[in-house]
Amino acid sequence: MSSPCQHELIKRHAACVVWFTGLSGAGKTTLAFALDDALRRKGIHTAVLDGDSLRLGLNSDLGFSPEDRATNVQRTAQVSKLMVDAGLVVIVSLISPQAESRNKARSLFNEDQFFEVYLNTPLEVCEQRDPKGLYRKARGGDITQFTGISAAYEVPGSPHLVLQTQALSVSDCLERLLAMLEPALKRRSAN
Template sequence: MKKATNITWHETAITKGERRAQNGHGSCVLWFTGLSGSGKSTIANAFSSYLYEQGISEYVLDGDNIRHGLNKDLGFSDEDRAENIRRIGEVAKLFVDSGTIVTTAFISPFRSDRNQVRSLFDEGEFVEIFVDCPIDECERRDPKHLYAKARRGEIKDFTGIDSPYENPLEPELTIQSHKVTIEEAVKEIADYLVSKNMI
């Protein structure tokens, strides 16, 4: 990939701190990671709705939606997965700089990719949320019938079947989505952000 040259970083006239002050709350990325069917998007959207109802500036970046636009040129090889996550990390950083709480729902199976994204943010701005759900439960739910297709060999490099998922080692939060309700998950996340004076 050819890299741009002759470019200079320009500081913005309005700082992240000033945007946060105007909004009346902090900003961060809530990085939901877990197997397909674990409930990442469901919980991310439910929490985003909660923030909206509280008058908090929020936005959701969803894996499938991003692949319809920004990342539609990427496949599912290890290299493309890494680039997918790199781009999302950079977009999420822009939202955090704008004073927004951004929720992301991506399988993001590799620790190294998630750690690379974490490195983009200041301390406390990257909140890794492991949506922990056994693969047999994910397969039972299988809302998009992806596991069935992967088992039949119709989808290659499918996480959990023929491509690995590396569990987070020290996530800020772990939500066992097969044991809690969506409302309970939302409360757990909200309580965490309150404890960090983010909201």
């Protein structure tokens, strides 16, 4: 059986998780795919786990209760762990509103393998963006337990990076993300 270190040596970069958290409409999916593209262009082996896609398959049996949200995060974290063990940089785009669930996800990884990125985008900006019309439905009572409206979002206490997507362009955010990741990705290539 091969070890994660062997996979990292073969791929010539360290494996890790970049975990985007924030309200719906904060820009998690946009940044996840932008980061994925930028890393692939650098020869980094990546995978994106997007909350919407996961809810079409792996997590299709879950609703939006606090318990189901915790299970959503737990399953995503377990899949991320398997992918990191295979030497990938895993980019997770998940509201993950509960601090306890995010902390449990973080606990699966070594300290230098998990990067929590909080998209600190004001609710009013997320509502203006509202790409799927979800806030309108939540305000109208059509969606219950909607994070930021009728369900709480617990702000991360010590994220690795905070991005205010209402003030920063995608390229500005990307520049900060790459600067955060560069030392970690070089960790194995130097060996």
